[in-house]
Amino acid sequence: MPDALSTRLLRCRSARLLALCLLLGAGLSVTACRQDVTEITGAKRPGDTTSTGGGGNSGGGGGSVQRATLTVTVGVAPEDTALARTLGLATGVLPGAEVTITRRGTASSRQTATADAAGVVKFAELLPGVYSVSVQRALAAAEAARLGAENADVTAFGGGGEILVEAPAASGRVEAVLGRRGSLVISEIYEYAPPTASFLTHPHGTYLELANNADTTIYLDRKVVGKVMEVSLRDLAPNFPCTETAKYRTDVAGLWTRALWQFPGAGREYPLAPGKAVILATDAIDHRVFNPGLLDLSGADFEFVGTAEDVDNPFVPNIIALGSDNGSIFGHGPEFRGIGPQVVFVGEPLDGPVTGLPQDRLRVTDQVFWRYPREKLLDVYSEWFAPGVFDESLPECQPMIHPDYDRRRAALGAIADAGAVRRRVFAVQADGRVILQRTRTSARDFERVPAPTPKQLP
Secondary structure, eight states: OOHHHHHTSOOOOHHHHHHHHHHHHHHHTOOOOOOOOSEEEOOOOOOOEEEOOSSGGGSSTTOEEEOEEEEEEEEEOGGGHHHHHHTTOTTSBOTTOEEEEEETTOGGGOEEEEOOTTSEEEEEEEOSEEEEEEEEEEOOHHHHHHTOGGGTTEEEEEEEEEEEEOSSEEEEEEEEEEEEOOSEEEEEEEOOOOOOSSSSOOGGGOEEEEEEOSSSOEEOTTOEEEEOOGGGTBOBTTTBOHHHHHHHHTOTTEEEESEEEEOOOSSSSSEEOTTOEEEEESSOSBGGGTOTTSOBOTTOSEEEOOSTTSOOOTTSOEEEEOSSOOSOTTSSSOOOOTTSOEEEEEEOOOSSOGGGSOEEEETTTTEEEEEEEGGGEEEEEEEEEOTTSSTTTSOBOSOSSOTTTOSSOEEEEOSSOOOEEEEOEEEEOTTSOEEEOOOSOHHHHEEEESSOOTTOOO
């Protein structure tokens, strides 16, 4: 690509910078809003105490804090009870599930254990706090075979939630659902937005990667990519408290958005073979012009377009904007960056214009949002900050989206991390083609890797 195309990319206005600062400033000043998951906590009583040896997340001030024991029971979600019985799991619990816990804001607190025959696992000597819990249990080949051909795409159980742990003991139940391979899935997100010589961040070098996880060719024509309205994902009281957005976040009928895009094509112009991936770049240019640690995305498969200030690469097909929000305060299209919470989804084509979808206006902003229908969703990824990155100062709303779409959001977002978020591999077929893991639990299906691998599935 000519250098001129790249060097025309960044046109920063002081008003936009001010808007970004106001957004971040508002997030840093809010108070927490939490909607508790189902949990049972033991009553406090005198017991052994353990010196914390310092302040911060460990309990504060060099004093002592009573440690706790957490008991987690892994259950089978009601909608999968019948299939679980076919697998010999008739008691409603999930033995052999891998359970991982992480205390909010403390990455080093991560622990993993395996549930016993009763689906129970215990963690001892825990500091009090809110713990993220995620569970997974892969199906053995013999188990999968018992489900029959109509369920051949079932791969594993997955689930997650949060439990408040208070001394001396707490307990909770996490229900897991059966995950299916799916077809078109989110396989990688490159979120790196480093500073440049002229600005504090360059968020236009990000990309979304989609992969064909099925056994037959997929046609991308007119399929939809969207981002859930970010104003609903964290508590921005008093203007946007969690109570104001709860009805959108918990809607089982679909995902609310004003940021929707559609692939070009009339039906069979853009095939994607099994095991192959495509790159959807925010800007399809050579971003190394702005920071040598970024990527050359001038050869991306597709690119998003924004306002008139956004440079259009004429050699890369454009993703067509459907919504009223181009996904960026800078006007370049959606930024898939770890600077804030995000929910990204991909789905089937709409039956008509976006204006025909159910719509509503969010109070205060008076902006129109549309509900993308549940029955058309193909894949969803939800993300919050990685532990230790603004966890306490930027409180999230719980749940971010209805658990039918994602049982537990990933905690992988990072502002200055040059790595990428990548979907894990579930299995490798005899021909070398990978099957990506999809349990509808982002906390289990995705991991952070040190470097992006565009169009190269693990």
